Amino acid sequence: MSLPVKAFGRSAVPSAVYLVFCNPDSMNKKNAAVAMSGGVDSSVAAAILKSRGYDILGLTLKLFSMPEKENGNKDPGVFGGPETVESARQIAAKLGIDHVVLDAEDVFAEKVVADFLAEYSRGRTPNPCIRCNEFIKFGVLMDKASKLGMDFLATGHHARVEWEAVSGVHFLKKGKDENKDQSYFLYRLTQNQLGRTLFPVGDLTKTEVRNAALSLGLPAAGRPESQEVCFIPDNDYVRFLEERIPEPFRPGFIVDREGLILGEHKGIARFTIGQRRGLGISSGRPLYVIEIRPEKNEIVVGPDGLLYKKELVASDFNLIHPAGLRNTRSVQARIRYKHRAAEAALDFLDSGHVRVEFERPQRAVTPGQAVVFYRGDTVIGGGTILGSAEDD
Numbered sequence: 001m002s003l004p005v006k007a008f009g010r011s012a013v014p015s016a017v018y019l020v021f022c023n024p025d026s027m028n029k030k031n032a033a034v035a036m037s038g039g040v041d042s043s044v045a046a047a048i049l050k051s052r053g054y055d056i057l058g059l060t061l062k063l064f065s066m067p068e069k070e071n072g073n074k075d076p077g078v079f080g081g082p083e084t085v086e087s088a089r090q091i092a093a094k095l096g097i098d099h100v101v102l103d104a105e106d107v108f109a110e111k112v113v114a115d116f117l118a119e120y121s122r123g124r125t126p127n128p129c130i131r132c133n134e135f136i137k138f139g140v141l142m143d144k145a146s147k148l149g150m151d152f153l154a155t156g157h158h159a160r161v162e163w164e165a166v167s168g169v170h171f172l173k174k175g176k177d178e179n180k181d182q183s184y185f186l187y188r189l190t191q192n193q194l195g196r197t198l199f200p201v202g203d204l205t206k207t208e209v210r211n212a213a214l215s216l217g218l219p220a221a222g223r224p225e226s227q228e229v230c231f232i233p234d235n236d237y238v239r240f241l242e243e244r245i246p247e248p249f250r251p252g253f254i255v256d257r258e259g260l261i262l263g264e265h266k267g268i269a270r271f272t273i274g275q276r277r278g279l280g281i282s283s284g285r286p287l288y289v290i291e292i293r294p295e296k297n298e299i300v301v302g303p304d305g306l307l308y309k310k311e312l313v314a315s316d317f318n319l320i321h322p323a324g325l326r327n328t329r330s331v332q333a334r335i336r337y338k339h340r341a342a343e344a345a346l347d348f349l350d351s352g353h354v355r356v357e358f359e360r361p362q363r364a365v366t367p368g369q370a371v372v373f374y375r376g377d378t379v380i381g382g383g384t385i386l387g388s389a390e391d392d
Contacts, residue, residue, distance in 0.1 A: 032056055033058075034046040038091065040213050040220040043095075044201055044216075045154050045199075047213075049200055060085055061141060063108045063136070064231040087223070104136060108132070111131060112136065123269075128229055129185045134188040142197075153197055154199070154200055159175045161197055161198070169191065184334060191320070241269050249266065250267060252264065252297035252298055253298055254299045256300070257302055268293075273307070289301055308361035308362065312388050313386045314386060315384050317352075317381060318383065320379060331380055333356055334372045334374070336369050342362055
């Protein structure tokens, strides 16, 4: 199947059809596995590579089993199972490519879901999409693609990979569509992984992707956006957590910074830093969650001003390329996915952690979330937030 230029609009995005998306040797290596979720981005990614003459294999993951009550009575069994797998199968058939379904439920439960539960038990707010990319999509799936003889793994992420000939370094870049850019979730990728990765829709806006799908008659063209956490399809975090980890749902006290009891809570796992709703306490001024103390089973609240922090400390740091911080340790740092990147400086500590000092205080530094470092549209690396350095 040939992908027509008009599917994208020649004047708008000619590079989407004619330029290599990743490595300089990808013109010679023409095998690529495509992670197919049945969604519009991965479907168009497969179509683009097909139009460039790649031999394509569609790979779909089965990830999570759940009772019928937990997924809106739509798809009992494996989430990403009958409904998602069938959608991906139909798209693969439309594109004329082979399609394989992989059962990754056990490793997903171990690496992603178990960590999600453990982090909430510690009073932290995790980002499971980052771990899924690290261990599942660019771990299990990439390894399987290699064993099947595929030179590259392609996904529908809105991000880009660029190769610098002089240094031989692969750079992770933001996607063209700033509103859909997903580079934040990919900061843990290594040079080896980036060298085998293709992001075919990274040079397109979401509108251009949907228009391409419509032009090609792909079933995914009108499919809604995927939700934030795939294994909680009804978005009821509290119910999901409470049924699996009852310990962080023990009643406890809500206190101010001086320890004065202001009320009671029904479990620390119901709260995150910066939260105002659901506190159930009366006050003459708005109060927000400024700290979670799992060891005391306490929620600490205070005025909005106490949420602003000038520094944070992060662990589990990943630097995408060794020369990334050679000349200066000044970066733009994002402390959550939709956070506007803020000017900051990095200081590497003897403990192996990194201290991030912001030019201006940032609101709601949240343990468990990722802090990701950029220079312009290039991802330098990132780590997991331990907390504010000022709280130590």
